[in-house]
Amino acid sequence: MTQNLHNRSTGAAGLCRAERFGLRKSCQTSQPHRRPHDLGYRRCGDRCQLSKAGPAVNSPSINQNAPEPLAEIEKRVLWLSTAMIHHANRVRPNPSGLKVGGHQASCASMVSIMTSLWFGQLRSGDRVSVKPHAAPVLHGINYLLGELDESYLTTLREFGGLQSYPSRSKDPDPVDYSTGSVGIGATAPIWGAIARRYVDASLSGAGTGRQYSLVGDAELDEGAVWEAVLDHSVAELGEIVWIVDLNRQSLDRVVPNIAATRLERMFSGAGWQVITVKFGALLESLFTRPGGTALRERILDMPNPEYQRLLRCTADEVRLRLPGDAADADAITSLINDLDDATVLEAIRNLGGHDLDALREAYAQIDDTRPTVIIAYTIKGRGLPTQGHPQNHSSLLTTEQYEILAAELGMDPSKPWERFEADGPSGRICAETAERLARPKVEHLMPPAVPKDIGRTPSGTSTTQAALGRVLLDLSREAPDAAKRVVTLSPDVSSTTNLAGWLNKVGVWSPNERHNWFADDAETIMHWREKPTGQHMELGIAETNLVGLMGELGATWSRWGQPLFPIGVMYDPFIERALEPWSYGIYAGGQSIMVGTPSGVTLAAEGGAHQSIKTPSIGLEQPGCVSFEPAFAVDVEWTLLDSIGRLGRPDGSSSYLRLSTRPVDQALAAVPADPAARERRRRQVVAGAYTLRHNPDPAITLVGMGATVTETLVAAERLGEQGISADVVCVTSPGLLFEALQARRGLADGPSWILDQVFPSSRSAPMVTVLDGHPHTLAFLTGINNVPGAALGVSRFGQVGSLEDVYRYHGLDSDSIVRAALDLTS
Structure with a gap:
């Protein structure tokens, strides 16, 4: 069974595809089928005559040496x-006994697609x-290309070796996109295309x-995939x-309801070109024979x-099984009974995703004026003894099966890593491909200087959210050079997050310029001027799309040497929805804010469903990210400028700012x-904290963060009236404080x-910490000087109501702070 994949394409020079299937009569055409550079053969279609009388597919008469x-x-x-997978699991010592894995079957289903793509289609700019599960195929191709x-090759899933899934930041060979969590890698090139255009x-x-x-x-089960496909700009x-x-299989089973026609309609409805590669040359030839139409419909x-x-x-x-019980079953029976056993077995496996010529023809049809999807029918595990088995997703070949496969492929298991001879046909193709795909070394342009302090001292009453738009303006x-590299993004919340002024100034990005029909409307405050050079992007209500684009915009410094400063703005309750793809973007080198x-x-009036609780600790825990929760407008300026200054450089990092709509007296x-x-x-603000109120001999330290600083200051005054002096510390970044403590x-x-x-x-004293979020975020601060403490915060779902009622409900009001302080000082 495992010989069929390989023998189907090892014909002698000048033979047509059907002849190389071991069928009796040659193609009735006078033109040679050899393509330039020995890269393949044209398919001769119905001009080939099929007969059971011919030699078997694996007949020795086929020239295996050419x-x-x-x-x-x-x-x-x-x-x-x-x-690679066999060595990681069967050869390399494994003292722990834990599973290594590697997905041999998932790799095998992609081999033909990736071979045809790299060695016949890709160009250096692609x-x-x-x-994710085809990572070893990528590494194998990179090895043949000298990359x-x-x-x-012996280090797959080993510490310091080849990663489980393709990784731009951790693998030693070229990887264009980090993948792993299904769905994220699929959509990444969409955002990469926008980033390149921008x-x-x-x-x-x-x-x-x-x-x-x-x-x-x-992967098409992932909702985020369709959010991206359906976005209007795509x-x-x-x-x-x-x-x-x-390949119609998932981890556990053969998926019963994957229907290519349904997928075709979904992509087509979104404006995509759809190309379906269903069958290979052998099946296409069989379909032209009597009973062939019935066979096609049956399959x-x-x-x-x-x-x-x-x-x-x-x-x-x-x-016995293939004809089924339909009215035309006899026609199918007659057709397949005229074929030898090897051809019957090869035919049922002869799908288009394993036919190099069929794939090449599909690539030739790509319409570069709109997105294209090529739906390639494949077999999971194609060419392996496990092919088509419903539980082959994580299965591994036994040592005996591995050795049999080696014999079929002409390989020596004791020397598994042989390359092609440099002067042979395959070696020359590898060299030509490596030369064609070579990219110039990326010269990293240092980002322009970002000021640390613009010099404003805000007065009156304002919110940290409103300060965001003012700082950008x-x-x-x-610093116009730095501002030119700022790209803001939002999921349909630009006006409600105070970005209108910035948006009016810089315009909205669009692949093509669009007419603004409200430009002359005096009552329109926010002007939606769409053009390819606009510096604001909006992707509709789809947070995963937003952060996927943020990651790619944040990776332009490493792809093309051009740093950008992407700043994504969304409602804080939806940060968790976007966290996984954002984290993946950071992992892949995408630096963003x-x-x-x-x-x-x-956000009291919105009720419990729109009140974020866990996000402060997310900022604390996210690798590659500095989190800030400023209390005042000037803190927003300093932390945002500091965050922008971290972007677009090899040693850079991402940032998360948690802002509020609560009006606060800036004089505080x-x-x-x-x-x-x-x-x-x-x-001090950009390092994590500062002392807001200082007493000569404090009996208590009150630590507030973000919106709760107002209540913290009120509590300090009330304690002072009772003769209990209190220091007040404003925390701007619990993550930076934790790193300092470590x-x-x-x-x-x-x-x-x-x-x-x-x-x-x-000045150590008992400590009360308070924030609008889970109390454990600041609870570690008592460990700095090992003092008694009380951690106040939110650990229940919220309630709708006035700010006073909601703060009282959660114990964030000044009464609660005073009580906690008295408990610690009495």
């Missing part, structure tokens, strides 16, 4: 991906997102190229090409599990007038000076 070079590469890629050292239009230097996604059919991105590996109409079962049958069983005046606003139960910030004192305050204890690297300035041991 293989088609691309098919030889296909075999080697299958072998390398299988061998980029490919590889489905991966042989020493890494860079090229605004800054230049991104070039051109298609953006490919290699998608497993089970239909204009002609460089997008998805190739769906339609197309049978349920997925029934078809998969045929893949596990002998030739006699196929002859100030930046455009004070997430702004969550409005936040917490302070008590910003020092002296320039040196002001700078000291700024440095550094002080020798558990991490980094500065710890902020602890000495804001929490000196000489």
Whole structure:
């Protein structure tokens, strides 16, 4: 069974495809079928005569010593991906006994697609997102292209070696997109296409190229995939090409209801070009014979599990099961009874996703004026003994099966990593492909300087959310070079998150310029001017799309050497919805700023469903991210500028700002007038905390964050009236304080000076912490000086009501703070 994949494409030079299936009569055409550079053969269609009398598919009469070079590469890629996984699981010592894994069957279903793509289709400007479980196929191809050292082939899923799934930041060989969590990698090239277009239009230097996604059919269950497909701007991105590996299997089973026709309608309805590659040359030729139409309809109409079962049958069983019980079953019986056993078995496996010529013809049909999806019918595990088995997703070949496969592919199991001879046909193709795909080294342009302090001292009453828009406008005046690289994004909440002024100034990004029909409407305050150079992007109500785009905009510094400053703004309650793809973007090197606003139960009128509780600790815990929750407008300015200054560089990082719609008296910030004192305050703000009220001999330390600082200050005054002096500390970043504490204890690297300035041991006192979020976020602060403490915050679903009622309900009001302080000081 495992020989069929390879023998179908190892014909002698000059033979047509049907002849190489071992069928008796040659193609009735006088033209040679050889394509340039030995990259394949044209399909001769119905001009080939089929007969049972011909030799079997694996007949020795076929010249095994003159293989088609691309098919030889296909075999080697299958072998390398299988061998890498085999070595990781069966050869490499595993003292722990824990499963290693590696998905041999999922790799095998992608081998033909990826071989045809890399060695016949891709150009240097193209980029490919590889489905997670096909990572070993990617590494095998990179090895053949000279992009991966042989020493890494034994390190799959080993510490410091090849990652479980493609990783831009951790794998040693070229990886265009990090994938792993299904659905995220599939949509990444869409956002990569927008990022490339934006860079090229605004800054230049991104070039051109298609953006490919290699998608497993089970990934299409992810709702985020369809959010991206349906976005209105995507239909204009002609460089997008998805190739769906339609193997009809998931981890647990054969999926009964995956219907290509339904997928075709869904993509087509979204404006995509749909190309379906169903069958290979052998089946297409059989369909032209008497009974062929009935055979075609039978295969197309049978349920997925029934078809998969045929893949596990002998030739006699196929002859019995395949015709079915329809009226035209006899015609099918007559057709397949005229074929030898090997041809029957090969025919039932002859799907288009494993036919190099069929795939090449599909690529030739791509329409670059709109997105394209190629739905390629495949078999999970194609070419392996496990092919088509309903539970082959995580199965591994036994050592005996592995050795049999090696014999069939002409490989030596004791020397599994052999490359092709450099002067042979396959070796030359590898060299030519490597040269064609070579990219120039990316020269990283250092981002323009970002000011640390614009110099405003806000007065009156304002919100931290409103300060966001003002800071962006100030930046455009004070540092236009830096502001030019700012890209803001929002999911249909631009006006309600105070971005209207910024949006009016910079315009809205669109693949093509659109007429603004409300430009002359005097009552229209926010002007929606859409153009390719607009600096604001809006993707509709789909937070996962937003953060996917943020990640790709934040990776332009590494792709094309052009740093951007992406700032995404969304309602804070929906941060958790977007967290996974945002985290993945950070993992892949995408540096961005997430702004969550409005936040917490302070959003009292919206009720419990729209009140975020866990987000402060998310900012504390997210790797590669600095979190800030400023209390005052000047804190927003300083933390946002600091966050922008971290972007677009090899040692950069992302940031998360949690803002509020609560009006606060800005005089409470008590910003020092002296320039040196002001700078000291700024440095403390961006380091995590500052002392807001200082008493000579404090009996209690009150620590507030964000919107609750007002209640914290009121509580301090009330305690003072009772003769209990209180220091008030305003925390701006619990994450930075925790890192400082870890550094002080020798558990991490980094500065710890902020602890000495804001929490000196000489002023240690019992501590009450309070925030509009889960109390554990600040609870660790008592450990700085090992003092008694009380942690106030939100640990229940919210309630709708006035701010006073809601704060009282959760114990965030000044009464609750005073009571907690009295408990600690009495």
